[in-house]
Amino acid sequence: MADHSSIDDAVMAGRAASSAAYSPLYQQIKALLLQSLDQGEWKPGEAIPSEFELAARFNVSQGTVRKAIDELAADHLLIRRQGKGTFVATHNEAKVRFRFLRLTPDDGKVKPSSSRIIDCRRIKAPVDIARLLDLRPSDTVVNVRRVLSFEQTPTILDDIWLPAVVFKGLTAESLTRYRGPLYALFESEYGVSMVRAEEKIKAVAASDDQAGLLNIVSGSPVLQVERVSFTYGDRPMELRRGLYLTDRFHYRNTLS
Amino acid sequence: MADHSSIDDAVMAGRAASSAAYSPLYQQIKALLLQSLDQGEWKPGEAIPSEFELAARFNVSQGTVRKAIDELAADHLLIRRQGKGTFVATHNEAKVRFRFLRLTPDDGKVKPSSSRIIDCRRIKAPVDIARLLDLRPSDTVVNVRRVLSFEQTPTILDDIWLPAVVFKGLTAESLTRYRGPLYALFESEYGVSMVRAEEKIKAVAASDDQAGLLNIVSGSPVLQVERVSFTYGDRPMELRRGLYLTDRFHYRNTLS
DNA sequence: GAGTGGTCTAGACCACACG
DNA sequence: GTGTGGTCTAGACCACTCC
Incomplete structure (x- = not known):
């Protein structure tokens, strides 16, 4: 693993028996992305890593990252631009x-x-x-x-x-x-x-x-x-x- | 095919050379669902057919129907209820x-x-x-x-x-x-x-x-x-x- | 247990932007 | 052409509801 957080534990938790509070993988990814946004890892107006890069970082499939980003884009925290990338929303535009x-x-x-x-x-x-x-x-x-x-x-x-x-x-x-x-x-x-x-x-x-x-x-x-x-x-x-x-x-x- | 509209032509149009106005399959499905709603095929409060049934009717995969329904649900025209079905939104509730x-x-x-x-x-x-x-x-x-x-x-x-x-x-x-x-x-x-x-x-x-x-x-x-x-x-x-x-x-x- | 929506994956291909 | 997001598919499995 690289130096960023792994979600393996979270995955186990999420996929464990239905006793624990269940949270889908993509929600956990969403929370991690939110955290990175909050900590300023990517600044407003900048592009975040591509879906494939993020999928590799989090050890999930591209589709799962996609769904997490979809929700953040629906909330206007991120902006998707086909062919260019996904960007952090900004008021400077x-x-x-x-x-x-x-x-x-x-x-x-x-x-x-x-x-x-x-x-x-x-x-x-x-x-x-x-x-x-x-x-x-x-x-x-x-x-x-x-x-x-x-x-x-x-x-x-x-x-x-x-x-x-x-x-x-x-x-x-x-x-x-x-x-x-x-x-x-x-x-x-x-x-x-x-x-x-x-x-x-x-x-x-x-x-x-x-x-x-x-x-x-x-x-x-x-x-x-x-x-x-x-x-x-x-x-x-x-x-x-x-x-x-x-x-x-x-x-x-x-x-x- | 049954007596409902096929989207084969639409699919061809959509998938034809990039010259024509391109419209994704799920958008076409969405339009068809909207039409059925407008014509009262399913009344407010009622359940619409399951995703698999609709997929069969329209000759597309369940995932494509799903995406169409997702958008209608986001617009509050439909309401998803896990385990029960998808329902037409109503003010009578x-x-x-x-x-x-x-x-x-x-x-x-x-x-x-x-x-x-x-x-x-x-x-x-x-x-x-x-x-x-x-x-x-x-x-x-x-x-x-x-x-x-x-x-x-x-x-x-x-x-x-x-x-x-x-x-x-x-x-x-x-x-x-x-x-x-x-x-x-x-x-x-x-x-x-x-x-x-x-x-x-x-x-x-x-x-x-x-x-x-x-x-x-x-x-x-x-x-x-x-x-x-x-x-x-x-x-x-x-x-x-x-x-x-x-x-x-x-x-x-x-x-x- | 059967049926429904919800999640996750893997892979193929398309549309779009940029150099 | 290469890389990005966008679409579509097929299949497996999970969570929830009702009988």
Whole structure:
């Protein structure tokens, strides 16, 4: 065997009598791949080894590796490209930028966007934030406040909380200098890949200060979006409370 | 061959020189299964033939049928149950009722719901409705208006449009008599299976009459949800404009 | 025990990208 | 041409359900 983990033991376990908790081989392979992704063995945008190489490494057939990769691709952690290879998903790509932003112009036309950082400070985590981010209340969080505009029209007011331990060098200055989706920045600068997110949406009336920042009249109905984003292994890494202006935009969703 | 369609020609086409539009065998099988579903060969809740039977019918290997079924199961058109068979998805089942309703109580507790039909009438399709339902403006639509309450609290005001040709016997009386999700009724009474839906969401201020029906003060911020539901073959079959009260509920969504 | 879906394998061949 | 993912097959065996 080479220097990477063998799954022989796991195979035995999986194939042992039906008494033990049964887990199919390809699920075990999937877990190993996930682990390699989490540990950064392959970086976002890079290609992972070919199916045959992985099959050899794990001592399973190519079809079994294939099925593991299939699931990771279905979850958008990996991207398959016929003839080229299988790549680690990234937010640093024109095609999938703003992958998590569901706000769409009513007329469908793509609009140029710009971000204005209002604030970036470190604070002790408020209890509700700490709970959602799986932190202790004594932990420090980075709190970023910003306004996103489309065609010079303020449209989104975001309040963002991040574990300070992970996002060490993050400052208002570095944020202001950066152009592009935050998740792309998190990926390349802090090694944090956001993989999944959950949102809770309400309609609320804008408060005075919120209305001021969005340049609307106080009390206007706005969309309130609370998002928790997760990295590999379903670890929460960002809490975002956004206010969306929906007079010329809408939040789109597909049910199935 | 039996009396059902053979795919031999399709196979030849698919396997012919790379000049023609190439379509994998399992995709062709998928299309055939979809057709059978659409034509009602197997009804919602029923089991479809086993993988081996289907493989024999279509003259392909079991693995190829399997892959076709896999995709239909991933789209929630079919449901696999190990040891029992593969079943046509249905809204008539405790487990998946309100499958398309994303509104959730903030406290997570399930609440008893009741529906009050306000109105059910047939009208000439307004142009915007006709366009979304892929109808001609001269076509007739059924317009249903109802209020959904949770624990006696009015929470959702729905305005629903349906092609009148399809929903022939639908009246306020039959709707009032019925308990349960509308999609379950559509399925069992009108043979219409809703398979997918697209929603556009905005935050708006409730108008006077809307506020009256929801028992809130006029101008309150509410969630406006426009939903187009599709049946097999991506044919639009319902337009629904809903107003959701989100003071004690929220719209939940998962991004990935 | 019989039938169904689920896993795993091994091998052949096809479509696609790149040099 | 070579290497990658994608398809298709055939067969063995496993897990689950029901009788």
